[in-house]
Amino acid sequence: KAGVTQTPRYLIKTRGQQVTLSCSPISGHRSVSWYQQTPGQGLQFLFEYFSETQRNKGNFPGRFSGRQFSNSRSEMNVSTLELGDSALYLCASSLEPGSGEQYFGPGTRLTVT
């Protein structure tokens, strides 16, 4: 089975721009979660989608949003980028929502200049 894939792997944007990241879960997994990983804060939960609905949300501003499509693929969007948004964004999929057993992708490294 193919693992979780994320595109693009690397991205450089300037402040004020917006960005869209994509995630394809493992086949058969219907839940997708997103995390932000930074050296100072570690891994922080952004949101989780299941059956095209956001089921859970972390403590991030409204500039961070996401969606899920009928094939379970998910995208996250960050608008009005700030320097502090530079991070590794990880996507994880699981069979069921709220599962602690998650399968992670390689991440998208976002650099905001």
Added chain:
Amino acid sequence: AQSVSQHNHHVILSEAASLELGCNYSYGGTVNLFWYVQYPGQHLQLLLKYFSGDPLVKGIKGFEAEFIKSKFSFNLRKPSVQWSDTAEYFCAVKSFQKLVFGTGTRLLVSP
């Protein structure tokens, strides 16, 4: 909501040494606990999990963890580490249907 503390940020060991990485979560009740590992250049992956039952759980690659309810702890152990165990280790607890991670411990095993 729960929080997770990993006290050791960096650990350096020689091969064959024993390993124990600390993990504490903030409050009791029913908890689901996890250890994840990120090897250099690889994805974050599940090492082991605890839901209920035997408080000593065994995971992949010879790792085990012990859930001690009275201490709110879930420490990771391995009797004899190998160079290939060099990685970053994350403890996590499920809280309100989402995973809350510790800040991670970087383990370097020297040959």
